[in-house]
Amino acid sequence: MISRTSRKQIGILACRYFETLLGDFRSIFLLLAQAPLIGWFCTLVWGSIERDDPKLHFILCLSAVWFGCINSCREIVKERAILERERFFGLSLFAYVSSKVWVLSGIGLAQVILLQMAVEWELNLKGPMFLQLAALFAVTLCGIGLGLLVSALAGTQERAVFAVPLLIIPQILFSEFAIPKKYFGDVVTVVEKFMPVRWGFQVFLEGAASEPRWHYAALDLLVLILYAVVLTLAATVALIPRREV
Amino acid sequence: MKIWLSLFAVLVLATLSYLAAVHFSGGAFPTLGLPLGGDRGHLRSVALQFMEDIEFKDFEQAASYHAPEIQDSADIPFLIQRLFKVKPEALNFMDYEIVFAKIDSSGNRGRVKMRAKVEFLGNKQIRDQDIMLFFERSDTSSPWYMKLEDSLRNQTAEKAKKS
Numbered sequence: 001m002i003s004r005t006s007r008k009q010i011g012i013l014a015c016r017y018f019e020t021l022l023g024d025f026r027s028i029f030l031l032l033a034q035a036p037l038i039g040w041f042c043t044l045v046w047g048s049i050e051r052d053d054p055k056l057h058f059i060l061c062l063s064a065v066w067f068g069c070i071n072s073c074r075e076i077v078k079e080r081a082i083l084e085r086e087r088f089f090g091l092s093l094f095a096y097v098s099s100k101v102w103v104l105s106g107i108g109l110a111q112v113i114l115l116q117m118a119v120e121w122e123l124n125l126k127g128p129m130f131l132q133l134a135a136l137f138a139v140t141l142c143g144i145g146l147g148l149l150v151s152a153l154a155g156t157q158e159r160a161v162f163a164v165p166l167l168i169i170p171q172i173l174f175s176e177f178a179i180p181k182k183y184f185g186d187v188v189t190v191v192e193k194f195m196p197v198r199w200g201f202q203v204f205l206e207g208a209a210s211e212p213r214w215h216y217a218a219l220d221l222l223v224l225i226l227y228a229v230v231l232t233l234a235a236t237v238a239l240i241p242r243r244e245v
Numbered sequence: 246m247k248i249w250l251s252l253f254a255v256l257v258l259a260t261l262s263y264l265a266a267v268h269f270s271g272g273a274f275p276t277l278g279l280p281l282g283g284d285r286g287h288l289r290s291v292a293l294q295f296m297e298d299i300e301f302k303d304f305e306q307a308a309s310y311h312a313p314e315i316q317d318s319a320d321i322p323f324l325i326q327r328l329f330k331v332k333p334e335a336l337n338f339m340d341y342e343i344v345f346a347k348i349d350s351s352g353n354r355g356r357v358k359m360r361a362k363v364e365f366l367g368n369k370q371i372r373d374q375d376i377m378l379f380f381e382r383s384d385t386s387s388p389w390y391m392k393l394e395d396s397l398r399n400q401t402a403e404k405a406k407k408s
Contacts, residue, residue, distance in 0.1 A: 050358060051344060051375070121270045124344045126360065126373075210362060210371045 006095045013099035021103065028107070031071060035111040038063050039118025052125050057132075057204035058177050060115065061197045062168070064136040067111045068143020069150075069167050072104050073160045076151035076239070084243060097236045100148060101141075108140035127207030131217060135203035138224035142196035145231025152238035171197040199224045271346055284355070285346040288389060292343060292357040292378050295391065299325065300338040310391040324393060329363065329374070337364040339371070355380040355389065 002010075021028055046056050076083070076097075083096060116133055119125060125132060146167050154160035172178060174192045184192065192198050199220045206217040264281065267274045271285025282289065291310055298307040304321040311319045325333045344358040359376045379392040 117266060117274065121266070121273050122345060124273070124342055124360075210373055 002094075006092045006098075009092050009095035010098045010102065013096055014102045017099055017103050021107075031067075031107060032110055032114065035063075035067065035114040036118040039115045039121075042119050043122035047122055050123075052119075052123055054201075054205065054208075055177065056119075057125070057208070058175070058197065058201050060119065060132075060136060061139050061200035061204065062171055063115060064108075064112055064139040064200065065143040065146070065171060065196050066168055067115075068104070068108055068140040068145075069147040069164050071107055071111075072100065072144045072147030073150050073154075073164050074157045075100050075104065076148060076235070077154045077160050078157050080243060083239070087242070093236050093239045097148060097152075097232060097239070101144060101232055104144045104148075105137075105141060108144060109137055112136040112140055125208075127204060127212075131207045132204060134221060135200045135207075135224070138203075138221055138228065139196050139200035141228035142224055142231060145228045145235065146196075148235040149231055149238060152235045171195050174198075175201070196224060196227060199227070273345075284348055284352070284389075288346045288348070288355045288357050288380055289343050291380070291389065291391070292346070292359055293341070295378065295393075296338065296341045296359065296361065299333075300341075302333060304333075311393070312390040319393075321393075328376070329365075331365060331367065335366045337366055338362075339364055344375070352385050353382050 042056060042059060046052055083091070087093070112133060116125075116129070116136060120129065147164070150163045150167065151160050154163060170191070174188055174195050175198060202220045203217050203224075206212050206214070206220070263274070264279070267276050267279075268281040268283065268286075270282070272282025272289045276282060276286065280286070295307055295310055298304070299321070307321045308316050308319040322333045325336070329336055338361055340362040342360055344360050346355065346357045348355045357378045357380070359378065361374050361376055362371060363374050364371050380389045381392055382389045
């Protein structure tokens, strides 16, 4: 399905990208440190009532999409000049974007594990831990897809960062967190379905239910993974028009 | 070779970090059968054993977590009935987990909050029930004893404090 050249390119590009990230160790440390810090903030708030509730689950999903977006939103635009030059020498756009996804998903996985551990340190979340972890990771993958798409479309790094709130705020607005579902208008009902946080939150709800419907949880996870794949492909397509940098 | 060595080092570091997290969190994460978590870890494991005894209706064993002087008088089925308003035979403990375990500043009083999924066999209803278990010990070298009998027994107001 993926050609041998592309696979080889993915490996080389992923190694190069990872080494570049390791060169800026402080940034990596700050990226990873924000996850347990947010988790600790959550335990401070929900520790007051000594139990978790759906709002905490929503905040965790929102944090996961935030991690994905903020980690990836500058990663293409900042090296667009290098990308355009290397395209003349046969660089595959798919391999390039895939290499970003590989490395960023590793960082995202570490972040969601740290986030969940920080919360569970004080307060056990209702529902299976590994299902919740899978949901958070899938939401992070969607966040990475969104961030890479923004990065592929943005002209400068600043514009890419400014676009992140436009991706995050709607996740809250078009959700049950803002208003109860029964009051959703037609537009809100449709837009809500495009929000990764919504699908991650559904997995949490199913896992925490008295009688969980596991097939629904699996379906929600599948939607998230498909969504992440579509966003990654969209980011690749967005890179096709050549740009003078 | 260098990659494999790095990978091995990362794996060892991750495992050690996890075990340290398990211990310092008081057994908040799966302990993989290791005696980690200190006193809080011990209270968690006692609470889980107690719930397992209740699940399998081994009330004699469930009473054994109380102080020796009240073990014989601890009527666990009666206390269960008081808590759930139905006889133990009409209850099915489907699942239970620990929400948190805390120990006070003296180190001699502990409490464990549990969440149980209970099926009421009479009407086939499934309900999540929060349960708080209290523990006490006389000093830090003494064993922990459960105070379920104390907290659920029929309370009578003290005459001197009647309003």
